[in-house]
Amino acid sequence: MELMKVVNQSVAVEKNYPKFKAGDTITVSYKIKEGNKERIQQFRGVVLQYKGEGHTATFTVRKMSGSFGVERIFPIASPFIESIEINKVGKVRRARIYYLRGLTGKKARIKEKRF
Numbered sequence: 001m002e003l004m005k006v007v008n009q010s011v012a013v014e015k016n017y018p019k020f021k022a023g024d025t026i027t028v029s030y031k032i033k034e035g036n037k038e039r040i041q042q043f044r045g046v047v048l049q050y051k052g053e054g055h056t057a058t059f060t061v062r063k064m065s066g067s068f069g070v071e072r073i074f075p076i077a078s079p080f081i082e083s084i085e086i087n088k089v090g091k092v093r094r095a096r097i098y099y100l101r102g103l104t105g106k107k108a109r110i111k112e113k114r115f
Helices: 002-011 098-102
Strands: 025-034 037-051 058-065 068-075 081-088
Touching: 037 068, 037 098
Parallel strands: none
Antiparallel strands: 025 037, 025 081, 037 058, 058 068
16 A cells, blocks of 8 residues: 555645635636637536545536536646636535535525635
């Protein structure tokens, strides 16, 4: 097992993203390739979960597109992620807020943590 840790540390690319957790509203800027063109697209939504550790960690972001919920899983070490910006810090009591999937309207709001 120690050998796996050594290999993972040698392969890992260090990126400095802000610390965020479930319940936070973030904007992920990521690169999209369309043919030979490349552009940056924004994905703004609520973090449902942050899973794993190190360069194998992933996080799930959910946004509402019209009346449909859209979820996307991002690997934290993805070379396509340009930047991550925290818009709001949410106040939730769980690490995985899957219950948000079944809520709509005002019930789907998350309280904002005040500083």
